Amino acid sequence: MLVLRRKIGEVIQINDNIRIIIQDVQNEHIVRIGIEAPPEIPVHRMEIYNLIQQENKAAAGANALQWLKGVTHERSSSDKDAGDE
Amino acid sequence: MSAVAVTRMPEMSDTLPNTKEAFYFPQGMVGFGDAHEFGLIYEGVGNIACLQSIDQPEAAFLLTPWNQSRLGAQPKLNREQAQCIEVQDEQDVMWLIVLNPFADKKWVTANLKAPIAINTEKRIGLQCIRPEPELELRFQWMAQPGS
Numbered sequence: 001m002l003v004l005r006r007k008i009g010e011v012i013q014i015n016d017n018i019r020i021i022i023q024d025v026q027n028e029h030i031v032r033i034g035i036e037a038p039p040e041i042p043v044h045r046m047e048i049y050n051l052i053q054q055e056n057k058a059a060a061g062a063n064a065l066q067w068l069k070g071v072t073h074e075r076s077s078s079d080k081d082a083g084d085e
Numbered sequence: 086m087s088a089v090a091v092t093r094m095p096e097m098s099d100t101l102p103n104t105k106e107a108f109y110f111p112q113g114m115v116g117f118g119d120a121h122e123f124g125l126i127y128e129g130v131g132n133i134a135c136l137q138s139i140d141q142p143e144a145a146f147l148l149t150p151w152n153q154s155r156l157g158a159q160p161k162l163n164r165e166q167a168q169c170i171e172v173q174d175e176q177d178v179m180w181l182i183v184l185n186p187f188a189d190k191k192w193v194t195a196n197l198k199a200p201i202a203i204n205t206e207k208r209i210g211l212q213c214i215r216p217e218p219e220l221e222l223r224f225q226w227m228a229q230p231g232s
Contacts, residue, residue, distance in 0.1 A: 039169035040111035042118070044214055052199045052214055053116035055222050056146070059185035059196070060117070064145040065135045067186050068128050071230045 017041075107139060108203060110210045111169055115199060120144040123210070133184065136201075149226070151180035151200060160200055160215060170204040170211045179203045183212075184226060194223035 004012060012020040018041065023032035035043050042049075113120045120138035125148075127134040138144035151159050159180045162172060172178055181203065183196045197220045203210040 039165070042112040042115070045216075048198070048214055048216065049115065051222065052196070052212075055185065055196055055199070056114055056116045056183070056212075058188055059183055060114075060146050061143050062145060063187065064147050065126065065137065068126075068130055068133060068135050068147060071128075071130045071133075 106208060108136075108208045108210045110212070112211060114138075114144060114146065114212050115214065117141060117144040136181075147184040147186065148181040148201065149184055149195070151182060156182075156197065160202070160213065162202060162213065166202065166211055166213050170202060170209040171207050172202075172204050177204055177206045179205050182226075185223065186229065188223055189225075189229075191229055192223075192225040193227045193229055195221075195226035197221050197224050 006012060006022045008022050008024055010022055014020070017038050019034075019036040021034040021036070023034050025031050037043055107122045107124050110121055110123060112118065114136075117138065120141040122139040123144075124137050124139060125134050126137055132149045134148050136146045136148050153159060159178075162170075162175070162178065170178075179202070181201045183199065183201065184193050185196065186193045188194050197215075199212050199214045201210055201212050
C-alpha cells in the first residue's frame with residue numbers, strides 16, 4: 001500500500017483520469033475527500049460496497065434464471081390444470 | 086451490441102423497455118465489475134425479468150420494476166449517476182430492483198439499497214448504491230412460489 005501525506009487542497013493523481021482531493025479536516029477523525037473519476041469507475045464507501053457486493057453474489061448466478069424458469073413452469077402447469085377443470 | 090431474443094407478456098409491456106437489444110453497464114454490477122453487456126430475459130412470470138450478463142454467465146440477476154405504490158417515489162439520480170448513464174431527462178430512466186429468491190425460505194426479498202437505473206433511450210444501466218441507512222437490503226417482496 002502506498003501511504004502519502006497530503007495537506008488540505010492537495011491532490012493525489014491516479015493514472016491519467018483519477019484524482020483524490022483533500023477537501024478539509026472536520027475534526028481529529030473525519031477527513032472530507034473529493035474524488036474525480038470517469039463514469040465507468042465506481043467509487044463508494046467500502047462498508048456499503050462490501051454489503052451490496054455480498055448481496056449481489058447471494059442473489060446472482062445461473063440459479064437465478066433456473067428459478068425463474070421453474071416458477072414459469074409451475075405457473076403454466078397450474079394454469080393448465082385450471083383450464084382443464 | 087448483441088441481439089437478445091425475448092418473449093414478452095402484456096403485463097410487462099408497459100414497464101420493460103424493448104428487450105431485443107443488450108444493455109450496457111459501464112460499471113458492471115457491484116461485485117461483477119467485468120460484466121458490462123447484459124440481456125434482459127422475460128419468461129412470462131409476473132413482473133420479473135432476468136438480467137443476464139453476456140460476458141459472465143454467472144452474473145444473472147432477477148429484476149422487477151420499482152413499484153411506487155409499495156415503495157414510494159422512485160429514487161433520484163445524483164449528478165455522477167446521471168452522467169454515468171448519460172441521462173438528460175429523468176423521464177428516460179427506468180428503475181428496477183434486484184430480487185433475491187435464495188436468501189429466505191419464505192420470501193423473495195428485494196434489495197432497496199442498490200436499485201438499478203436504466204436509461205431506456207440509450208440502453209445504459211447502473212446499479213445505484215443508496216446511502217440512506219434505513220433502506221432494507223432484504224425487503225420482503227413476495228412469498229416464495231409454492232409456499
